[in-house]
Amino acid sequence: MTTEFWIxxxxxxxxxxxxxxMVITKLNNLEKKQDKHNGLMERMVVVEQSVKSAHHRIDEIKEEYHEN
Incomplete structure (x- = not known):
């Protein structure tokens, strides 16, 4: 085996x-982006629940107003 082969x-x-x-670096960056996305989705679930609750309260207030 020649020197050229080893070089x-x-x-x-x-x-x-x-x-x-380079592949590992790109994968790490994708994992960070995925973590941010998952955090956003978890927060959106909480917001949706809060909005749903607020709508129920608004409906109850409307019903009370119309009864009086």
């Missing part, structure tokens, strides 16, 4: 390591 193997290994590092 080529080292270049391939460095290239593969660089590509792997």
């Amino acid at each position: 080529q193997m080292i270049v391939y290994a460095v290239s593969l390591g660089s590509f792997g590092g």
Whole structure:
């Protein structure tokens, strides 16, 4: 095995390591974005429940107003 072969193997290994590092970095960024999205969805569920409750209270107030 010649020196050229080993140099080529080292270049391939460095290239593969660089590509792997880039993929891992991109995956980490996607995980962060997914976490932000999940947090938003959890907050939206709470907001929807609050709005539903507010609508029920408004309906009750309207009913009381119309009864009087």
